[in-house]
Each structure stands twice: as structure tokens, then as C-alpha cells.
Amino acid sequence: xxxxxxxxxxxxxxxxxxxxxxxxxxxxxxxxxxxxxxxxxxxxxxxxxxxxxxxxxxxxxxxxxxxxxxxxxxxxxxxxxxxxxxxxxxxxxxxxxxxxxxxxxxxxxxxxxxxxxxxxxxxxxxxxxxxxxxxxxxxxxxxxxxxxxxxxxxxxxxxxxxxxxxxxxxxxxxxxxxxxxxxxxxxxxxxxxxxxxxxxxxxxxxxxxxxxxxxxxxxxxxxxxxxxxxxxxxxxxxxxxxxxxxxxxxxxxxxxxxxxxxxxxxxxxxxxxxxxxxxxxxxxxxxxxxxxxxxxxxxxxxxxxxxxxxxxxxxxxxxxxxxxxxxxxxxxxxxxxxxxxxxxxxxxxxxxxxxxxxxxxxxxxxxxxxxxxxxxxxxxxxxxxxxxxxxxxxxxxxxxxxxxxxxxxxxxxxxxxxxxxxxxxxxxxxxxxxxxxxxxxxxxxxxxxxxxxxxxxxxxxxxxxxxxxxxxxxxxxxxxxxxxxxxxxxxxxxxxxxxxxxxxxxxxxxxxxxxxxxxxxxxxxxxxxxxxxxxxxxxxxxxx
Amino acid sequence: xxxxxxxxxxxxxxxxxxxxxxxxxxxxxxxxxxxxxxxxxxxxxxxxxxxxxxxxxxxxxxxxxxxxxxxxxxxxxxxxxxxxxxxxxxxxxxxxxxxxxxxxxxxxxxxxxxxxxxxxxxxxxxxxxxxxxxxxxxxxxxxxxxxxxxxxxxxxxxxxxxxxxxxxxxxxxxxxxxxxxxxxxxxxxxxxxxxxxxxxxxxxxxxxxxxxxxxxxxxxxxxxxxxxxxxxxxxxxxxxxxxxxxxxxxxxxxxxxxxxxxxxxxxxxxxxxxxxxxxxxxxxxxxxxxxxxxxxxxxxxxxxxxxxxxxxxxxxxxxxxxxxxx
Numbered sequence: 024x025x026x027x028x029x030x031x032x033x034x035x036x037x038x039x040x041x042x043x044x045x046x047x048x049x050x051x052x053x054x055x056x057x058x059x060x061x062x063x064x065x066x067x068x069x070x071x072x073x074x075x076x077x078x079x080x081x082x083x084x085x086x087x088x089x090x091x092x093x094x095x096x097x098x099x100x101x102x103x104x105x106x107x108x109x110x111x112x113x114x115x116x117x118x119x120x121x122x123x124x125x126x127x128x129x130x131x132x133x134x135x136x137x138x139x140x141x142x143x144x145x146x147x148x149x150x151x152x153x154x155x156x157x158x159x160x161x162x163x164x165x166x167x168x169x170x171x172x173x174x175x176x177x178x179x180x181x182x183x184x185x186x187x188x189x190x191x192x193x194x195x196x197x198x199x200x201x202x203x204x205x206x207x208x209x210x211x212x213x214x215x216x217x218x219x220x221x222x223x224x225x226x227x228x229x230x231x232x233x234x235x236x237x238x239x240x241x242x243x244x245x246x247x248x249x250x251x252x253x254x255x256x257x258x259x260x261x262x263x264x265x266x267x268x269x270x271x272x273x274x275x276x277x278x279x280x281x282x283x284x285x286x287x288x289x290x291x292x293x294x295x296x297x298x299x300x301x302x303x304x305x306x307x308x309x310x311x312x313x314x315x316x317x318x319x320x321x322x323x324x325x326x327x328x329x330x331x332x333x334x335x336x337x338x339x340x341x342x343x344x345x346x347x348x349x350x351x352x353x354x355x356x357x358x359x360x361x362x363x364x365x366x367x368x369x370x371x372x373x374x375x376x377x378x379x380x381x382x383x384x385x386x387x388x389x390x391x392x393x394x395x396x397x398x399x400x401x402x403x404x405x406x407x408x409x410x411x412x413x414x415x416x417x418x419x420x421x422x423x424x425x426x427x428x429x430x431x432x433x434x435x436x437x438x439x440x441x442x443x444x445x446x447x448x449x450x451x452x453x454x455x456x457x458x459x460x461x462x463x464x465x466x467x468x469x470x471x472x473x474x475x476x477x478x479x480x481x482x483x484x485x486x487x488x489x490x491x492x493x494x495x496x497x498x499x500x501x502x503x504x505x506x507x508x509x510x511x512x513x514x515x516x517x518x519x520x521x522x523x524x525x526x527x528x529x530x531x532x533x534x535x536x537x538x539x540x541x542x543x544x545x546x547x548x549x550x551x552x553x554x555x556x557x558x559x560x561x562x563x564x565x566x567x
Numbered sequence: 568x569x570x571x572x573x574x575x576x577x578x579x580x581x582x583x584x585x586x587x588x589x590x591x592x593x594x595x596x597x598x599x600x601x602x603x604x605x606x607x608x609x610x611x612x613x614x615x616x617x618x619x620x621x622x623x624x625x626x627x628x629x630x631x632x633x634x635x636x637x638x639x640x641x642x643x644x645x646x647x648x649x650x651x652x653x654x655x656x657x658x659x660x661x662x663x664x665x666x667x668x669x670x671x672x673x674x675x676x677x678x679x680x681x682x683x684x685x686x687x688x689x690x691x692x693x694x695x696x697x698x699x700x701x702x703x704x705x706x707x708x709x710x711x712x713x714x715x716x717x718x719x720x721x722x723x724x725x726x727x728x729x730x731x732x733x734x735x736x737x738x739x740x741x742x743x744x745x746x747x748x749x750x751x752x753x754x755x756x757x758x759x760x761x762x763x764x765x766x767x768x769x770x771x772x773x774x775x776x777x778x779x780x781x782x783x784x785x786x787x788x789x790x791x792x793x794x795x796x797x798x799x800x801x802x803x804x805x806x807x808x809x810x811x812x813x814x815x816x817x818x819x820x821x822x823x824x825x826x827x828x829x830x831x832x833x834x835x836x837x838x839x840x841x842x843x844x845x846x847x848x849x850x851x852x853x854x855x856x857x858x859x860x861x862x863x864x865x866x867x868x869x870x871x872x873x874x875x876x877x878x879x880x881x882x883x884x885x886x887x888x889x890x891x892x893x
Contacts, residue, residue, distance in 0.1 A: 119798035137811035
């Protein structure tokens with residue numbers, strides 16, 4: 024390692040005016056429109072941007088790799104003096120997995136389900152004949168230990184489906200490190216993880232990069248995450264560079280207005296209010312999938328009329344299951360749901376049409392929640408006809424009215440879902456829910472799949488609708504920034520139990536119950552020292 | 568108990584149940600055959616008394632459910648009854664046991680099927696994997712075009728073309744495949760070469776195309792991209808990373824084609840005068856030899872169920888999620 028450390032500061036990767044094309048609609052379109060970047064040994068560059076910005080394409084381009092349907096059209100990609108763009112793949116393969124490694128977004132999908140972790144970890148080094156099998160295995164165990172994986176001696180003998188998502192992501196970093204590469208491309212490595220897991224994965228990745236003096240390109244859409252990892256940050260949009268700066272500089276004074284918009288959701292503020300008039304009460308509910316898998320334990324949640332209750336928790340905490348119980352999709356084993364003072368029948372099919380009408384739902388994936396062959400008019404018109412009996416001209420008039428409410432216009436009437444943007448699709452789903460004139464809308468992660476700016480628009484729209492129509496929301500999310508923006512009350516759930524429920528201001532002020540503390544402190548902040556300080560704090564607490 | 572053992576036992580029991588249902592269907596289907604054996608053998612001129620006596624001797628005068636239970640009861644003990652042919656209402660009973668009738672034919676059918684499978688399955692796998700590896704190359708296109716042609720041509724036509732070129736114009740192989748038990752293995756193989764070749768051409772296309780599709784289907788998976796980014800060659804990517812996840816669909820299509828080799832080869836048997844079970848069954852249907860028809864049909868159904876069971880088990884044991892539960 025010593026010669027590497029001595030060489031720190033030399034230019035390792037240089038990309039000049041790189042253009043990458045993708046084939047779509049029968050022609051080649053520019054995805055990356057002439058981007059340049061420089062990376063020195065041991066340095067971490069953050070690539071940030073929203074979906075469609077071309078971050079992954081550029082990151083893979085840095086390896087000289089183009090996905091099927093893409094091509095490296097022009098420019099120079101020089102890795103340690105070697106021009107990669109025009110190099111035949113046969114030769115580039117000698118570098119991949121040895122000197123340049125890749126860490127994919129979803130480790131669960133990027134590990135081959137048919138092979139054990141250990142075999143996959145050492146595969147590249149072994150095939151390239153860098154080390155003997157025995158050495159490779161010993162080294163893999165050492166790397167697992169460095170990545171703080173539990174039982175590093177034996178975890179390698181497990182199959183990918185036998186370990187958790189956070190562990191897989193760490194194993195994948197260990198796999199990338201196995202050949203001690205000069206450069207690692209991290210492609211959204213923590214996006215699929217819960218915040219509480221993310222902290223530890225970020226910490227072990229950062230340690231590994233520092234320990235081996237590896238240069239890295241860290242791709243993400245989350246500015247707060249990249250702030251912990253990167254020395255410099257480059258902002259991309261539509262395949263073009265917006266700006267690049269040292270991390271602290273960028274956070275302190277972003278120059279480009281687009282960069283500022285990247286943390287726009289954090290700018291919404293709402294004064295929390297509550298009420299004693301409850302529209303919905305979940306009372307002592309136990310729920311289970313099948314006979315054995317019990318997912319809710321004695322859950323009680325009250326929703327004040329005309330207010331927003333955010334249910335937060337990590338995956339597996341039971342927050343979506345609670346919504347399924349409310350809607351009647353999953354009859355509870357014990358307990359009941361009281362709506363407007365009357366207990367609801369546990370099963371959907373025994374509920375009255377009026378009860379069905381009063382509770383509506385909006386889903387995370389607007390894409391899959393709409394029939395792709397129905398026009399906007401049909402999608403919104405359907406509940407109008409079903410619940411209110413509106414047909415023909417009166418129905419169309421009402422649809423237009425609803426479109427205005429969601430800040431769209433009659434030009435959208437005959438469009439198909441495929442012709443809408445992500446944000447517009449979610450707006451149509453909101454209009455469809457509103458069409459039934461509900462009193463309560465359950466929003467299940469409705470902004471998770473959207474970019475920051477679009478999220479802001481949707482959240483503002485939901486707040487405005489609440490003011491105008493007095494509708495109540497149950498807002499299910501794992502994103503604390505969203506919770507801060509929209510909620511009156513917060514319910515924290517963990518492992519199928521309610522940790523606490525209360526006014527936003529009250530939940531967000533110490534003292535916290537232990538889990539709430541862990542959850543809140545794990546949310547990355549726009550401070551490059553946040554992770555370091557947090558880890559120090561946690562270590563001290565443990566020691567003390 | 569290991570979950571796999573449990574699953575296999577469950578599937579086996581399901582297979583036995585299916586076989587029972589099939590026996591019901593076979594039995595009822597035969598009731599709908601027009602005419603009966605008595606008339607078929609004794610001819611139009613026979614008096615009603617003679618026919619009735621003959622029917623009584625064969626047990627055909629009993630109600631259907633009784634005959635069904637007699638038959639199934641026998642089958643469970645390994646007794647498939649006696650053939651109707653060779654019997655006469657008077658004189659000696661020269662009829663043969665169904666088992667004695669079918670066994671040698673069965674041996675021939677299985678011989679032809681195994682011989683074909685030994686050539687066709689490895690060939691199809693090889694072609695499927697290599698065309699997936701060099702997809703869209705000239706090699707891929709030629710192999711696809713050729714196999715598509717053979718699958719689109721009726722098998723009797725393929726058979727006659729092969730006879731024309733390999734047996735008639737050039738006398739390399741015999742056009743008659745009338746093997747019998749007295750022949751040596753080498754002679755049997757030589758005699759069966761043409762029917763085996765015909766069947767190979769017919770089934771390779773399907774298996775090869777499914778193998779190719781199953782592998783290509785996986786090539787868009789993130790773990791395949793990961794394997795490429797680890798610097799593995801195309802061959803390593805396909806053999807190590809795609810193929811192990813493609814066994815289940817491949818096994819299913821192989822089972823389907825092997826079953827066809829046993830139960831669907833009657834046309835090829837006729838063309839090459841090959842003494843297999845298919846011909847025996849067709850003859851038995853013509854002469855209303857009910858015990859033989861029933862036994863052959865049951866054997867076909869059993870083959871089908873067993874091969875599919877094996878394919879299922881391969882699908883299960885190649886899936887680490889089931890083999891190594893959390």
C-alpha cells in the first residue's frame with residue numbers, strides 16, 4: 024500500500040468531452056453530452072443528479088463500459104494513461120474486476136442467486152490468476168471483517184437470499200475491494216436501504232476506501248449522502264454538467280439554481296395542528312399473513328379529522344400492512360377499525376359502497392396503479408360513474424374540474440399514462456382518489472419514486488387540497504424530510520409495533536424513545552461531518 | 568425432513584393421483600369407441616347368440632363400473648389382463664398376456680427413445696448455449712433457420728427425405744428398422760439409425776430454441792451485468808452466471824420432448840416399420856383389443872407424468888432458494 028499512498032495526488036482518470044449515445048425511437052440520442060472529469064488517486068468524486076441525468080451511464084462510461092443499446096460515441100476516457108473508449112472489450116476485461124471495480128445499486132439483484140457469496144467475491148481475482156484460491160478466501164474473510172459483516176468466517180458460505188440487503192451491499196463492496204482496485208464506481212449503493220442500515224453501510228464503505236487509498240466515483244441522487252463520502256461533487260442534469268465544486272463549498276454556496284432545487288423538499292414547513300375529532304381509529308389490531316407470519320402487534324393509531332398523520336418506519340415495520348387493514352384488504356386477526364364512529368367490517372366485500380367511497384388510496388408506483396390502455400378521462404371518470412353515477416357530459420365536466428384542482432388542464436383528457444411524466448402520473452392518481460369525494464386518503468410512499476423537485480410539487484398540492492377540501496391523510500413513508508414537510512402528527516412503527524404517536528413538534532424534540540432516536544439520528548444531514556460526528560457520538564454512548 | 572424430500576413426496580403423490588384420473592378417462596373413452604370386439608372378430612354374419620356368448624366370456628356383459636374396478640384392481644397388482652385377440656368362443660384359448668405382448672415392444676420404444684435422447688439432448692444444449700453466446704451472428708441465424716425448417720416439416724416427410732438420400736440414393740443406412748430381441752446391440756443401433764435421426768431432427772429445434780431463449784432472457788439481469796463488469800469473458804458469463812439459473816425452463820422443455828419420444832412416435836414407427844408400442848396401440852384400437860389399448864394408454868400417461876416430475880425436481884434442486892432455505 025505504501026507506494027500507492029506515495030502516489031496519491033496523481034491523476035488516475037481523466038474524461039474529456041465524453042459523449043455517450045443511447046438507441047431509442049429508431050435513432051441514436053445523446054445521453055451524455057460532452058462531460059469532462061478528473062479524478063486523482065485516493066480521491067472520491069460524487070456524481071449527483073435526478074433520474075435521467077445520465078449519472079449511471081457516465082459512471083459506467085468511466086470504466087469504458089456501455090450498456091447494451093448504448094455506445095461511447097466520442098471524447099477521451101484515459102485511465103492511468105490507457106485510452107479506454109476505443110480499446111477492444113477483450114482488453115478492457117483485463118482491467119475490469121482487477122483495477123476498476125463496480126458496486127451496483129441493488130446488491131440483491133447484482134449477486135447471482137445461484138452461487139455462494141464467497142465464490143462470487145473471489146471470482147474476479149481468481150479467474151485473473153492474481154492469487155491462489157486459498158489466499159483469496161482468507162483475504163475475503165478479512166474484507167468481510169473490515170466491512171463489519173457478522174460472522175465473517177462463515178457468511179461467505181451463504182447464498183445471496185440468505186443474508187439481508189444491508190449485508191449484501193457490504194459484501195458487494197468487499198467483492199469490489201477483493202482485487203484492491205485503483206478505482207471503484209459506486210452506483211447508488213445505499214438507495215435501496217433503510218436509513219438505519221444506510222449509516223453503517225456508508226461508514227464501512229468510507230473506511231474501506233480510506234484504508235486502501237482507493238479512488239472512487241460515488242453516484243447518488245441524495246446530496247446529504249454524497250456529502251459524507253465525496254471530496255468533490257459534480258452535479259449532472261440531462262447529461263450535462265451543471266457545476267462542480269469541493270463538497271463543503273457546494274453545500275455552503277451552491278451556485279447553480281438547479282443545485283439549490285435539489286433539496287427543495289426540505290424547504291416546506293407546516294405548522295402542526297391536531298383535533299379531538301377522530302375520523303378513523305385503529306384499535307388494538309393484530310394482523311398476520313398466512314397462519315404464522317404475524318406482522319402487527321396490538322397496533323392502535325388515531326387519525327384526527329382534516330389532519331395528516333405520517334406513519335414512519337423502516338421496511339418490515341408493518342406500516343403498509345396497517346394500511347391494508349384499514350382498506351380491508353387484510354382482515355385483522357384481532358381488534359377493529361372504527362370509521363366516523365362506526366366499526367368497519369374487517370373484510371372489504373362486506374363494506375358498504377359509501378364506506379368504500381369515503382376511504383381512498385394512492386400508491387407508490389403511479390405507473391402500475393393505472394391501466395396503461397385507459398385515457399386520463401377514463402381513469403378519473405371511472406370512480407365518478409361508480410360512486411356518483413355521473414355519465415357523459417356531466418362526467419367530463421367533473422373530470423376537467425378535477426384536472427384543474429391538480430393543476431393540470433383539459434389538454435390531458437385524452438392522454439394515456441405512457442404519455443405523462445412521473446409527477447403528472449401521480450397527480451392523475453390523486454385526482455382519481457379525489458373523484459370519489461373521500462374523507463380519508465391513504466398515501467403509501469407516494470413521493471418515494473419521484474425526484475426532489477417533483478416531490479415538492481406533489482406535497483404542496485396535497486397540502487393545498489387538504490386546506491380546500493378538509494380531507495384527512497394517512498401518509499406512509501420512510502423519508503423523514505417528507506414527514507417534516509407534510510405531517511401534523513407522527514406515528515413511529517418498529518417491528519409491527521407502534522413506538523409512539525404524537526404531534527410532530529413533540530415527536531421531533533428530545534427526549535426520544537430509543538428507536539426514534541436511532542431513526543432520526545440516522546437521517547443524513549447536509550453536513551460533511553455529520554457521519555463522522557454521529558459515529559463518534561454512538562461510539563461514546565456505547566463506551567459510556 | 569428436508570423441504571426437498573417433502574416436495575418430492577408431495578409431487579409423487581400428486582402424480583399417482585393424476586394417473587388414477589387418467590385411468591378413469593382412458594376407461595370411459597374406450598366405452599365410446601363405436602362397435603365392439605365381439606362383432607369385430609366374429610363378423611357381421613355371426614348370430615346374436617354367438618356374439619352374446621363371446622361377450623360373456625370376455626366379461627363385456629358386466630356393468631362398466633365392475634369392469635373398471637376389475638381392471639384397476641388387476642393393474643395395481645401388476646396384472647394387465649389378457650389380450651382379446653387369439654381367443655375364440657370355442658376351443659382352446661390361445662390369447663396372450665398383455666404384459667407379454669407389450670414388454671418387448673416397450674423395450675424397443677425405450678431403446679429408440681434413449682438412443683435419440685442421447686444424441687438430441689446434448690446436441691440441443693450445445694446449440695442452444697452457443698447460439699445464445701454468439702447471438703445474432705451468422706452462426707446463430709443459420710442454426711435457427713435450419714432448426715426452424717426441420718420443426719416446420721412434417722415428420723413423415725423428414726423421414727422419407729432421409730430414406731431417399733441415406734437409404735435409397737446412397738445405401739448407407741437401412742430403411743427398414745425391423746429390430747428384434749435376437750440382434751446384437753450394434754446391429755440394433757445400425758438398424759435404428761434412420762428413425763433416430765428423424766426424431767432427433769424433429770425435437771432438437773424446440774429444445775435448442777428454448778435453451779437459447781432461457782439464457783438470453785437472463786442476460787438483462789443485473790447480476791449478468793455485474794459478471795461482465797468483473798471482467799469475465801462472454802463464455803464464463805453464460806456458463807457460470809446465466810446457465811445455472813436457466814435449468815428449470817430447460818428441464819421442462821426437455822421433459823416435454825422426451826415424453827414425445829415415447830408417446831408420439833407412431834408415425835415414425837410406421838414409416839420405418841419399427842416394432843414399438845405406438846404401432847401396437849394403433850393395431851389394438853383397430854381390432855378393439857381393449858386390454859392392450861388400456862395398458863398402452865396408461866403406460867404413455869405414466870411416462871408423461873414421470874418425466875414432468877423429474878423436470879420439476881430438477882427445477883427445485885437447481886433453485887438455491889429452495890435447496891438452501893433461509
